[in-house]
Amino acid sequence: MIREQLKGSNFMALSENQKLFLSLINEYAAEKSQGEQSVVVLKKRTEELRSELEVANVELENVKRVKETTEQELKGCEVELSLNETAIQTLEARISVLQGEIASVGSELDSLKVVGGATRDQFINHLLDLNKKIRKFQDQLSRKNAIKSVGNATEGSHELEGDNTTTSSQSIEERLIKVMIQLANEEEEFLSAEQIQKSANVDKSGEKEGCDGDDGERNKRIGRFD
Template identity: 50%
Template sequence: MAASAAAGAGGEPQKQLLSIICDFAAEKSHGERRVSDLKRRLDDVRAASDAAAAELEAAKRAREDAEQELRGSQVQVAIAAASIQALEATISHLQEEISKVGSDLDALKGKGNIERDEFISHMNQLNSKIRQFQQTVSVELKGEKCSELPSGGGKQGQHVRDGSEIMESEGILKDLIDKASNVDAELHVLEEEYQKDLLNYDKVRQELADIQAKRALMEAVMGEMKQLQELGEYPFLVLSEVSEPVTSTYI
């Protein structure tokens, strides 16, 4: 009885030791699995961190390129704005020139109309005098044989006066013809200048429209570049979100 009790008392510590060993082995196995899981998670986090860092560097380079292009576009926009201002000033000057030439052309046309009317009036008067002179000469030639000598001298004086008036009228007619020719020449020159100014005006307007379209396009490109620049800050947020799990894992 005593021997069996002693044997039972001696087996109890062995059971406890065996239980401790089993618990230690189980705890060790669980710890190893946990360490393995943590290592695997750490590797995943490091890989994600490396990928995020690579994306960050790429985003930085893209942002630098976008900023450089943006600065270049801003310079081009400034140049385009200066060109637009210069073209607008040129258009304003051309409009003033066109208005001035148009006024001169209208005035010259009015002057030409007046001188043409005067020319026609003098022509009618001259034609009337020529007809009267022809009628007088015809009548006098018919009655020349029946006329007396004293009266013939008075008629000869009348012929001289009529001839002088005709010569004077012919001189006036020549002057009017010269004036009309000069007016027509000036009118032709002014019309050519007016048409030339109109062509220049249309050309400058087309250039202005092209530059305005180019400016609108560059402003749109600048807007997109600004959006890309703002999007370039996104990798910073991704990296900070990835860094938080890594920190908590080590803790």
């Protein structure tokens, strides 16, 4: 009786142990299955992360290349900016020099205007004086011809008068030649000064109109000689 009870209790204990063992096996199998699934998921996630890492590395390389290109362009711009600043300084210095030259040329032009005006007036005054001398010479010639026409009273007086007239005529002709030479020289000087003035006034049309007005006035005054 007791043996049967022991056998029954042993059987029950063995059955409990088997159940526990089977339960442990089932739990292990379930955990193993879950672990395998987790490993698969982790492997998949690892592959995804590797792909993302590769893409990120490619983008990083592109960004590095863009950065290097931008830095090179920036250095080029800095060099170009420095060259432009140097060119600007050179141009500013050149402009300053040109402004000084323009001011100097303006002063010379004003001086030439004054000299040209004085020379023109002097030339016109000489022409007026010459016109008086020519008229005086013409009057003297007229008187000489009148003396020749009425001076036949005596041969002696005629010869004396002829000698005096010849001497007077030669003296007047010499004076006229000297005056004409002087006039030619002065006219040459005047034309030279006028040419210099015209060269200085090439770029100033307003000054040209003023010169044309002066030339017209001069022609009016010279027209009185005829």
